[in-house]
Amino acid sequence: MPPAESPRLSRRMALLLPTALIACARPGAAQRGLPDFADLAESVLPAVVSIQVTSRERAGPLERRDTPQERRRGGHLVQGAGSGFIIEPSGIIVTNGHVVGNATRVQVTTQNGTEYVARVLGADDLTDIALLKITPQAPLAAVSLGVSANMRVGQWVMAAGNPFGLGGSVTSGIISARGRDIGAGPFDDFIQTDAPINPGNSGGPLFNLSGEVIGINTAIYSPSGASAGIGFAVPSDLARPVVEALIRGGRVDRGWLGVSVSDAEEQGRHQRGAVIMGVERGSPAARAGLRQGDLVTALNGEPVVTSRALVRGVAGLPPGETVRLTLTRGGRSQEIAVQIGRRPNEG
Template identity: 50%
Template sequence: MASRPFFLAASTLAASALAVALPAGPARADDTALFAPPVPAIVTSGPLTFAPLVRKVVPAVVNIAVTQDADDRAKRQPVPPGVKGTPFEHRFRDRMRSRGEEMIGAGSGFIIDPGGVIVTNTHVVGEADRITVSLSDGTEYPARLVGSDDLTDIAVISIQAPNPLPYVTWGDSRQVNVGDWIMAAGNPFGLGSSVTAGIVSARGRDIGASPFDDFLQLDAPINPGNSGGPSFNLGGQVVALNTAIVSPTGGSVGIGFGIPSEIVAPIVAELRRSGHIDRGWLGVTLADGDRHAGVRITDIDRGGPAEKAKLRTGDIVLTVGEEPVDSARTLIRAVAAEHPGSTVQVHIRRRATEMTVPVIVGHRPADMDD
């Protein structure tokens, strides 16, 4: 279906080019051949089929089932949306009851290391007593949680397999443009390995999930159960971690969101290294919308890094390190990227005077939402 409008556009362009090449002056009888319908152009800039890409990457995409012990609390939980209403709901209920477990979630992930390191979403695996990973060939392995980050909804799990596993690599999401082809893979509605294709609809989407929102918006159909799965560029590299959808029906309406690889990859590397993410903290309340560049400090936390550095209410923060600040969200991200205990140069405007203040970055409290 996607190739038809592409084909028609190319045909239109070919006809326009032919019209420009026609000789000027009145038409003659022997000119009629010039007006014959042009031969439709063959489009080569887009994929004629995604099959080679599917064969290349899908073996590294996994299905994830999450279970808890079937105590009274778990028994009262509804069937997860990734399974509810599908042909597998009854089977999952029977399977969990026979094991003394209760199914609480189903999602997707992808292998990034032949040793069995898998990336997924925190909301897929965060409440699990047990995590089971199914490969594309149906083989199942128990998995352990390596680390997770609630603020970005990124998690890393791992499995132990007797042989090296197929894996995929990161692409550079900074090179992804609106209108580029994208292919999403995962486990929608518990049906097993599936792929969908579409384009990148927008960049830099903020959906209010956290102060670190910077989603790629995708129109490739993403449904419950796709969470934690990858979106690929045409080179077979992962450029987004599928995370959320907007839907009044519970299914895909063509608005899905993926975390760009430029955000996911370094967080995954840190989770693999330490199992958690340490973020910097300034200890200020901020307000956007100042008439000039920068962000205004409206309040300062007592005993926080900003107070110790002698920042004041009313100061306008212009840059953090080398990062220009144009919104509260930009400042939060810039400070969060600094390692706690490091010193960052904060350039401010205080009344009519600009100055640079060195601030020793604090450790972002775990219970902070913004």
């Protein structure tokens, strides 16, 4: 299956559609040399699942677009594959949002070959995280989210998943870097790893040597579309509150101002911050009196040094909360109170 490309990323930054790695080491293995992942893989693989997705896509091959058959069916069916992991024995599964987006049918296969039809509990576009629910007859093996902040560059990790639709596979490597921004969105804070990750691994877990999930494999950097030793995972510390919110209510309420912004430096300003390039009519920003050209320098007293920082800061706030924006207008600094709204696509 060809690698999926994210429209928000560069052409060499591919989102994964099947993959995951698992690693396990015996106590003291690191002191004796390279870790042995056999025990870890054996213990966590039962909680790793393969995901097969059927979705209806209107933008089909040119010869099929706008044909009577396509209009009657509402588009053509496409198949996709990905990975996920069980976090609740009752059958709650974490995966990537882009794996199950626009799905008309989602099938989950566990390591013992049992197949389930899954429903999507909810998804968060900004972090590319989605939850699935299956209904098992008995409790399933599950894994837990660890603390990604404790992970250090150079430490061993293991990935597990469904590369190229082959089913449960594990690979290992190290953490190459932390806090990577790959241009996917305002919440970019990826763990970079050299553990081989390939198309189909999307949504699969990245484990520490204790068997805890410290990342969700999401993207690779690859000129060819296959693994080039540069993979990216959403850190568990970022995923945890999203997962909890999706379990509670099936969505993540994100704050929204209703402005388009740009970095001050890109606009030739000599001060760091976010320049408001446009204000949506009827938005929270419009009601508060924000204007095109305003330079936002702080949010609730915290410095805003880039446009991304402003978007991320606002998105992380609950709708309805009133915040203080410090801005420069006409060479003068002032504060404006804004009541945060809800992102339109959140309902």
